[in-house]
Amino acid sequence: MEKLFLILLLLSSCSLLVSSANVSAIFIFGDSIFDAGNNHFNKNCSAQADFPPYGSSFFHRPTGRFTNGRTVADFISQFLGIEFQKPFLEAQLAVVNGSREDYPSNGINFASAGSGVLQATNPDWGVISIQQQLRQFQALVQQNQIDKDLVQKSLFLVESGSNDIFNYFLPYDTPTLDPGAFVQAMLTEVGDLIDQIYKLGARRIALFSLGPVGCIPARALLPGAPVDKCFGKMNLMVKKYNKGLESLVNDMPIKYPGAVGVFGAVYDIVQRFRAIPAQYRFSDVTNACCGDGTLGGLLQCGREGYKICPNPNAFLFWDYFHPTEHTYKLISKALWGGKNSRIRPVNLKTLASTP
């Protein structure tokens, strides 16, 4: 009798632990903000961060992540108490070569650095477009390689668009669309992606806004961009795109019965860091910690001739395009437990604990 009681007690405390969040897997789509090594496993791809000093502050080796440590997807996994998601191409290789039987049960990361929401963004670099990322996921679901119940309970993270907008300002690529039409074309692609992942079973969908892309050190590569302040024209496009993303989220309850969408206001979160850097322990919110030239923005970190700052996590930017792990950690905390001005209508913690 006593034994039975003990077992029941153990069982109930276990289920208490487990039910603190109802999400055990994350599926991730996007660009270098999320890429955890897909490009590294894609030998035909020229957008890489699989060399030192990438990864040096946390993994102590390059993993293919475009920062000095963990990404937002990694931090959210930690908050949920689950392992980091493997890049799809790594998992696929392991299943194909027989070193693992099934795809991981904690989700998969499909993100590919350099990709955009438009197919026309950087195909010559051999990146995996977001449309192709979707087809990779779709194939796994349709072949029952991922459990459909798991998909329903999983968290879906989507973040992409910086590369499309950055490329819009490249000098050798005169755009055929005006900024408004270009942003609309981008939003159409995001809308299609959400339609498709919903059809495949996604019910908890987080769309993250772009950060202030016009403030990245790599703007120094663009002939028309100012370096003493952010590139206003670029940020204007980013804000327009972000507004459209939020509308997609607002429409979700009607368009996608049973789904909950959230909009992560990363733009506003990062602008706050830039406005009051000391409060977030930043000493530099302008230059890349690792790189070279104007703003540290003219050379990729790790390439021949690069320089690195002594304390990466005092910088907002790690390299010419990407934030440091410290920035990602602060963003992640705001998305996980933040108030309405950071993420809405609910934060990720609430999204993860709804039945």
Ligand SMILES: *[C@@H]1O[C@H](CO)[C@@H](O)[C@H](O)[C@H]1NC(C)=O
């Ligand atoms: C199979 O692929 C994985 C990558 O996911 C790799 O770590 C492992 O060494 C490979 N095994 C063989 C036998 O090739």
Ligand SMILES: *[C@@H]1O[C@H](CO)[C@@H](O)[C@H](O)[C@H]1NC(C)=O
């Ligand atoms: C490799 O990338 C090039 C573009 O850089 C593309 O034309 C080619 O089809 C790719 N090959 C494979 C095997 O993916």
Ligand SMILES: *[C@@H]1O[C@H](CO)[C@@H](O)[C@H](O)[C@H]1NC(C)=O
């Ligand atoms: C998780 O979902 C179950 C129903 O599936 C619900 O009873 C429970 O309250 C949820 N957990 C939390 C923490 O909300």
